[in-house]
Amino acid sequence: MFDIFLSHAHQDEARARSLCKRLESWGFSVYVDFGDAALSQLPDRALADRLVGRLRQCRLLVFAFSEASANSRWMPWELGLAHGVIGRAVLWPFTQRALRAKAVQEYLHLYEALQPRTAQHRLDALLGEARAAAVRPADLRAMQDLAQITEAKRPEFGNPEVATEFMAAGPMKLYLAWLESLSRAWRPK
Incomplete structure (x- = not known):
C-alpha cells in the first residue's frame, strides 16, 4: 500500500x-x-x-x-x-x-x-x-448510493422477479465479495 x-x-x-x-x-x-x-x-x-x-x-x-x-x-x-x-x-x-x-x-x-x-x-x-479509516470515502459513497437505489426500487420489490434480479445484481454480489475478502484476510498464512 x-x-x-x-x-x-x-x-x-x-x-x-x-x-x-x-x-x-x-x-x-x-x-x-x-x-x-x-x-x-x-x-x-x-x-x-x-x-x-x-x-x-x-x-x-x-x-x-x-x-x-x-x-x-x-x-x-x-x-x-x-x-x-x-x-x-x-x-x-x-x-x-x-x-x-x-x-x-x-x-x-x-x-x-x-x-x-x-x-x-x-x-x-x-x-x-x-x-x-476503515472505509475509503469513495466506498462509503458507493454504499450510500446503493442504499438510495434500493430505497427507490422498493415499490417494485412486490414483484419477486424484480427483487431477485436486483439482489443478485447488486447487494448480494457486494455482500458475497465482502465475505470472500474477509475469509481471505483471516485465513492463516
Missing part, C-alpha cells in the same frame, strides 16, 4: 521527480508511473483496469499540475478515476501560473490546493485520517 499516487503530466516529469523525492523525504511512500511501462501505452480497457488497481493501492492522489498540464487529456481522467476509487485527492500546483490555469479547469475547484509552507503538515493530517 502506498500513501500517495502522484499524478503528473509527462511535460512536468522533472518537477514530478523532484516532488516525489520531497514527499519521500517527508516519510511518505509514493507511487508514480516513471518506471511503469504498462501505464505509458495508449488507453484501453486493460490500461484502465491497471490504473484502477494502482489507485486501489494508494490512500491519496496528489494531482501535481502546471500550466502545461491544462493540455493533458490523461490527467483529468486519472483525477476522475481517483475520485471514484479513492475518494481523496489534493492539488499540488507547481507554479503560480498553474493556480491561474486552475480557473479555466472548473473541476479543479472541487479539490484542496496545497500550500508549499503547510503541505507536509496537511499531508500528514490527511494520510493519518486515511490510515485510521
